[in-house]
Structures are given as C-alpha cells and as structure tokens.
Amino acid sequence: MSVVTIFFCGTSSTRFDTNHGNYWNGELVSTLASHHTGREFADWIVIDGPGSGNLQADELFTKSRDYGLSGTLFGKGWEENVNHAANIIKGKCDWQREQLTEVEYNRLKAAGIPIEDVKVEGSWLWRKYNYGDRSVTQQALQEQIIRTFRKGGVIPTQVNLVGWSRGGISCHMLANAMYADSALKNIPVRIFAIDPVPGINNFQEQRVKLGANVKEYVGFYARDERSKGFSCVIPQTVSGTKTSIFPMPGRHATLVGNAAANGDSGPKVLAEPGLIVRHFAEKCLQRWGTPLSKTLNLTDVDLRNHSETIVKDAAKYKAMEKYSYTYFTELDQGERYVSLGSKGVPFSAVKGSIYAPASGLTTSVLDVAAYRNIA
Structure with a gap:
C-alpha cells in the first residue's frame, strides 16, 4: 500500500511555523509534517498557505505568482496550491523553474562554480536581472525522487489530507479536484x-x-471564534463517508497550538484544546497509514484531565468571544454562525445521524468516549 500525505498550512502560515512565537509547541500542521518519517515528495509534502509570502514558488509543480495581500484577504493562490498537490500525486509537474534565483546565483559564485555573469537588461529605472539557467530544475529532481522512492508505482493507493483554516478548505478542493480527474x-x-x-x-x-x-472526514471546530469573515465549513458529505465532527473550546488558532488567553498572541495559558486536537490528528493519521514520530500518545486519563481543565477554565474561553482577528465580531446571537455545506446555521444545529457521534457540534468536551469513533 502506498500512502501520500499532504499537509495544507493555513492563511499566512508556512512549514516553518514549527518555531513560530505564537505557538508554544509549534503550529499543528507544520509540526505534523515535520514529524513524518517518510521521504518528502515521495511520501508527503507540506504546502504553505495563501498569503504566506510565496516562499515555495520556485519548487511548486505548477506556476504560481505572489498575490500579496489578496492571498491573505481572499485566498488567492490556493488554486495553484491544489494543482501543485494533484501534480505531486501524479508525480509529474506542469511547469519548471528553469532560471536561477539571485540567492542560488550568489551561492554558486561564492563556491567558485564557473557560471556566466549576471545579465542586466533595461534602463536603470526598469532594470531586470537574468541570473542564468539551472542545469537541473527543482521539479525534475523531485519527479525523480517520486519515481524512485514512491512504493508500488507513482500513483498512490491512498491519499491523506490535513489542513487548518484555508488549508482545511484546500483539503476539500483537492479531494474534489481528484474526483474530477480520471487518473x-x-x-x-x-x-x-x-x-x-x-x-x-x-x-x-x-x-x-x-x-x-x-x-x-474528521473535523474539529472552534466553538468560541467570533471574528467577522471566519465562518467555518462543515462539508456536505455523501452517505458512504464516515463523518466525525467535534466542537472544541477556543478560537481559530487555539486548536492548532496557540495557547494565548486571547487566541492570538501572548504566553501559554490555554494549551489543552491544542493538545487534544494534536493527539487525535496523530491518531487518525497513524490509523490511516501515515508514519509519524514524536507523537503525544495521550491516555484516556490524560484526555479526561485536559477536558476537566477546559471546563474549569470555562470563563476564560467565554472571554475569547469578544476578540476578533478582523476587528469586527459576528452578530452571533450567543453562538458561532457556521456554514453547513452552503447553508448558514448556528453552531449547535450541526448534529444528527449522519455524524459519528450523532451529537456532532453539541458533543461535550467531557465525553471522552465520543472520540472512540476516530481513535
């Protein structure tokens, strides 16, 4: 069996957020990716989120550009991220970065490699620099890694997707792109x-x-998020899809390891939701065939203790609801407004027999037994 795991970072988040100051023990998606024990490109990839600065542009299997602020505000660039992921699964790029970057050029020059001098074109006001061509592109190297090390052939037998924020939506987009692709x-x-x-x-x-x-499909949703424009999606799934959704006290970033009292920045205060979500992300991925190191391996006693601490701190989580990442908060009538498929509904309305457990987003954090559906 050949399993490829794709990690989609959230808006403005990157693979380097394992050491981001807002996360006391690393942002969840980037940390999970860093703990994969297989070979990058053959077994897994991690993709920076929209608005993250386009740090991966030279390595993508599809051509992208720097969308700047529109990436942060509107998610521009995530279509290219999805195309890149689909191409990685196929083991074939549709674009290659054939020219050297300035950093690569300077590195080769400093090492004494005989390459042509940089070419300068245009007037002083509209000057452009051509640093020469690569002898081998990053994409060609990665294609070779896939052909050599992906077990059982290039096309995998299973794909696991992990994502936070717009990275979670990117998981939906990629799954649908795969379903529309005959290969x-x-x-x-x-x-x-x-x-x-x-x-x-x-x-x-x-x-x-x-x-x-x-x-x-396993989803965890932030119960105390109220930022305007942060309505989360509980996707509409078909009858054959095992769908498990869980509420978690805290804000949008609390669930991926931000332990600040306001869910944004500050010292470690409310770490338990991030620990619980990380534990079950690890459990699901391992159950699905993704090899990981440095897992938490929480026991039922650990989960119970973390849940009881969350209940004890109920007033602190309630206080989070007055904060917003976008300055404005939702007129929520007491709870978060979410998107069930394309229909807006209150947070607590998402439940029913299509979910396991049926309590859905009304599941109590103290109901440790409810997690047995995914452990």
Missing part, C-alpha cells in the same frame, strides 16, 4: 480538517461539498 478519481481520500474557514465569498461547491472518494 485520480478512484484513490480513496481521508481528511483531517481543523476549523476550515474559506473567507468571505468563498463558499463555492468545490469548497463546501465532498464526493464519494472521501472515505472518512
């Missing part, structure tokens, strides 16, 4: 999503519905 349609997909938030005007069908290729 990838029959690959079973399993998704672990953490508070998937598309942003304003981004509730199109490919972001809020999932097809029959998704065999299991």
Whole structure:
C-alpha cells in the first residue's frame, strides 16, 4: 500500500511555523509534517498557505505568482496550491523553474562554480536581472525522487489530507479536484480538517461539498471564534463517508497550538484544546497509514484531565468571544454562525445521524468516549 500525505498550512502560515512565537509547541500542521518519517515528495509534502509570502514558488509543480495581500484577504493562490498537490500525486509537474534565483546565483559564485555573469537588461529605472539557467530544475529532481522512492508505482493507493483554516478548505478542493480527474478519481481520500474557514465569498461547491472518494472526514471546530469573515465549513458529505465532527473550546488558532488567553498572541495559558486536537490528528493519521514520530500518545486519563481543565477554565474561553482577528465580531446571537455545506446555521444545529457521534457540534468536551469513533 502506498500512502501520500499532504499537509495544507493555513492563511499566512508556512512549514516553518514549527518555531513560530505564537505557538508554544509549534503550529499543528507544520509540526505534523515535520514529524513524518517518510521521504518528502515521495511520501508527503507540506504546502504553505495563501498569503504566506510565496516562499515555495520556485519548487511548486505548477506556476504560481505572489498575490500579496489578496492571498491573505481572499485566498488567492490556493488554486495553484491544489494543482501543485494533484501534480505531486501524479508525480509529474506542469511547469519548471528553469532560471536561477539571485540567492542560488550568489551561492554558486561564492563556491567558485564557473557560471556566466549576471545579465542586466533595461534602463536603470526598469532594470531586470537574468541570473542564468539551472542545469537541473527543482521539479525534475523531485519527479525523480517520486519515481524512485514512491512504493508500488507513482500513483498512490491512498491519499491523506490535513489542513487548518484555508488549508482545511484546500483539503476539500483537492479531494474534489481528484474526483474530477480520471487518473485520480478512484484513490480513496481521508481528511483531517481543523476549523476550515474559506473567507468571505468563498463558499463555492468545490469548497463546501465532498464526493464519494472521501472515505472518512474528521473535523474539529472552534466553538468560541467570533471574528467577522471566519465562518467555518462543515462539508456536505455523501452517505458512504464516515463523518466525525467535534466542537472544541477556543478560537481559530487555539486548536492548532496557540495557547494565548486571547487566541492570538501572548504566553501559554490555554494549551489543552491544542493538545487534544494534536493527539487525535496523530491518531487518525497513524490509523490511516501515515508514519509519524514524536507523537503525544495521550491516555484516556490524560484526555479526561485536559477536558476537566477546559471546563474549569470555562470563563476564560467565554472571554475569547469578544476578540476578533478582523476587528469586527459576528452578530452571533450567543453562538458561532457556521456554514453547513452552503447553508448558514448556528453552531449547535450541526448534529444528527449522519455524524459519528450523532451529537456532532453539541458533543461535550467531557465525553471522552465520543472520540472512540476516530481513535
């Protein structure tokens, strides 16, 4: 069996957030990726989120550009991220960075490698620099890694997806892109999503519905988030998809390791939600065939203690609701407003027999037994 795992970072988040100051023990998605014990590109990839600075542009399997602020505000660039991920699964790029960057040029020059001098074109005001061509592109190297080390052939037998925020929505988008692709349609997909938030005007069908290729969907949702424009998506799934959704006290970033009292920045105060979500992300991925190191391996006693601490700190989580990442808060009538598929509903309305457990987003954090559906 060949399993490829794809980690989608959230908006403005990157693979380097394992050491980000806002996360006391590393941001969850980047940390999980760093703990994968397989070979990058053959077994796994991690993709920076929209608005993160385009640090991976030279390595993508599809051409992208720097969207700047529009990446942060509107998610621009995530279509290219999804195309890149699909191409990685296929082991074939549709674009290559053939020219050297300035950093690469300077590194080769400093090492005494005989390469042509930089070419300068245009006037002093509109000057452009050509640093020469690469003898081998990053994409060609990565294609070779996939061909050599992906077990059982290039096309994997299973794909696992993990994502937070717009990275969670990217999981939905990729699963749907695979279902529409004859070469990838029959690959079973399993998704672990953490508070998937598309942003304003981004509730199109490919972001809020999932097809029959998704065999299991596990989602954790931030109960105390109230930021305007941060409505999360509980996707519409088909009858054959095992769907488990859980509420978690805290804000959008609390669930991926931000332990600040306001859910944004500050010292470690409320770490328990992030620990619980990380534990079950690890459990699901390992159950789905993703090899990981440095896992938490929480016991039922640990989970019970963390849950009781959360209940004890109920007033602190309630206080989070007055904060907003976007300055404005939602007129929520006492609870978060979410998108069930493409339909807006109150947080507590998302429950029913299609979910395991049926209590859905009304599940008590003290109900440790409810997690047995995913452990």
